[in-house]
Ligand SMILES: *[C@@H]1O[C@H](CO)[C@@H](O)[C@H](O)[C@H]1NC(C)=O
């Protein structure tokens with residue numbers, strides 16, 4: 030008893046120190062000052078599922094056209110997506126006509142977007158949603174449409190005039206690191222000068238890495254989120270490689286994330302073809318831990334009730350959108366099981382355990398509660414709720430307890446540890 034109370038006392042002191050660290054430390058870097066993306070952006074982006082399908086004759090339901098976006102907008106409103114936070118409906122590459130107009134302005138392909146982007150934006154806004162668009166810092170977009178190099182101001186102004194609310198700015202066809210850096214900065218300033226609130230989604234670090242280490246402090250001053258690594262594919266291999274890249278670079282990227290600026294591990298591919306149920310759970314859980322933008326790329330007209338429920342899971346979304354805005358990190362990896370954790374507001378923590386062993390059945394894993402949250406996730410006790418793969422109240426745990434979980438191959442168990450009143454009352 031005596032020993033225990035001494036341990037607890039020390040725990041409290043440590044907790045106070047750590048809590049002050051978590052609550053009052055902000056990312057060292059200033060965020061882009063546009064008041065946007067105070068929590069990670071949520072919405073839908075066409076690329077992974079629909080790519081650059083231009084054939085509206087043969088494939089009218091899946092070509093890149095205003096009809097596709099209008100249908101998605103309708104469903105985002107009517108099927109509960111907007112209500113849980115998915116707000117930005119985003120166009121990726123391949124919306125443009127092959128040439129600029131006679132005034133040097135970008136224009137949408139007139140056959141596929143007969144209402145123009147302004148007409149589409151009006152429609153999307155009438156559904157209470159926001160519209161995202163795509164352009165490129167270099168001479169061409171990745172698919173070969175006109176790039177914005179030499180046109181940053183006019184393009185920013187065009188997007189603002191159309192009522193666009195987000196710009197994804199790609200980095201293909203850019204011939205030097207200097208052009209890349211200057212281009213991303215110039216477009217950020219050009220967007221600011223339009224006076225319209227436009228979320229700025231960059232791929233600057235992704236295209237920097239082959240040349241030199243990106244300066245994330247600087248990137249955060251210009252972008253609301255930034256892609257670091259390869260495009261996501263509809264496969265476990267791809268999701269796994271994104272997680273591996275993120276954990277192996279976490280020292281560099283985790284601390285810079287926060288309200289106004291986020292690391293972007295790319296789209297959610299939940300609801301498509303390539304991920305098993307457990308792998309979809311893993312993507313949802315880890316994108317919440319990573320404070321990632323939640324941009325789905327799937328077909329909302331054809332999605333299973335199970336995938337829909339996972340994407341609309343309010344408890345998991347609440348972790349992703351936690352107002353403290355601290356990105357989680359991998360705590361450890363042992364025997365093919367990874368433990369990730371993320372500090373949340375109100376002294377709570379999210380903990381994810383991923384089973385990366387691709388042979389055999391579900392595995393049991395025991396964690397000591399005291400090892401979580403730098404020893405302070407559950408001091409002196411906490412309430413633990415399992416959120417994924419299904420919601421289950423696990424109950425009241427003490428700092429000294431162990432917790433045994435069962436994790437499916439390539440699946441994840443996501444937990445939320447809530448501080449009890451004892452710790453809160455101490456602060
Ligand atoms: C432009 O930047 C200034 C100063 O950084 C900021 O106060 C303002 O809100 C920004 N405007 C927009 C539209 O982002």
Ligand SMILES: *[C@@H]1O[C@H](CO)[C@@H](O)[C@H](O)[C@H]1NC(C)=O
Nearest residue numbers: 167168178202203204205208
């Ligand atoms: C775009 O093309 C021009 C003409 O070839 C070239 O001078 C310029 O450096 C290119 N810009 C980029 C960003 O690649």
Ligand SMILES: *[C@@H]1O[C@H](CO)[C@@H](O)[C@H](O)[C@H]1NC(C)=O
Nearest residue numbers: 058243244245246247248250
């Ligand atoms: C990164 O950028 C920031 C802000 O511009 C600057 O203060 C810092 O010196 C840069 N760091 C490096 C290593 O260049």
